[in-house]
Amino acid sequence: MAVTDEAIEKIKDMIVRGELAPGSRLPPEKDLAERLGLSRNSMREAVKALEVIRVLDVRRGDGTYVTSLEPKLLLEAISFVVDLHDDDSLLEIFAVRRVLESHATGLAAQRAADDDVADLDAEISAVAPDTDIESLVEHDVRFHSAIARLAGNDYLASLLESLTSQTVRARVWRGLTQAGAVERTLAEHRAILDAIADHDMELATSIAQVHISGIERWLRQARETV
Structure with missing residues (x-):
């Protein structure tokens, strides 16, 4: 599995397990990368991929959040x-x-x-x-x-x-x-x-x-x- 794919899977697992709920803010990039044992570059690429498919919402100057995960939103990405x-x-x-x-x-x-x-x-x-x-x-x-x-x-x-x-x-x-x-x-x-x-x-x-x-x-x- 590519490193970026591994990063995506780990973030998705946190969401599925309820560790990251809809609307919640992700920990700072550095902290999350260290916690998951990933490079910051892999973390950035994973976040970008999950932003494209509407799982994450990157708010410049504020942080990265889990979206509402509502079906309509996810269907747009699908x-x-x-x-x-x-x-x-x-x-x-x-x-x-x-x-x-x-x-x-x-x-x-x-x-x-x-x-x-x-x-x-x-x-x-x-x-x-x-x-x-x-x-x-x-x-x-x-x-x-x-x-x-x-x-x-x-x-x-x-x-x-x-x-x-x-x-x-x-x-x-x-x-x-x-x-x-x-x-x-x-x-x-x-x-x-x-x-x-x-x-x-x-x-x-x-x-x-x-x-x-x-x-x-x-x-x-x-x-x-x-």
Whole structure:
């Protein structure tokens, strides 16, 4: 079991046993991590995952609370997961994104100037190895949006922006449920950047296709497990 999954299970067990009742506040992150024998990073990821499915409510500057756990609230989260697993249209969106974004990446490799390469490099370098998944996805969106703009086709960039807005939740969910998301994403982004810096259109296109198809494979596998 992944460390984050273990953290999720331990928090859920506290709720099931009544140690954390609906509406109650979780102990401070440091205290809870030590009590459960977990790292603070694993604890943060677990809390984020449980926030996504409406089990926890993170109130900035106040603390983290167990939600009311009312059926209506939890059903909203269940419908989100069902959408990821059962909606064929989401896979179709990713397939279109893969085709268009890999093409845009190839065009960017043709057109990118030294300053453009430096900006992309700075974007990757600014992401810390221990960053949280939400921040990682925000970086992912910025990185690919910058490449789309470098392609020099405003209509293509606009199409990709529209597709991206429909895939963010799936990308967050993948990051929360799959180990090594930060390292994998940064390594793949670095490979894309290297191809762009070398003005290698074919290589940049191929790497982008592989990079984007990764979430398609994850989504298909996730559907097979439910």
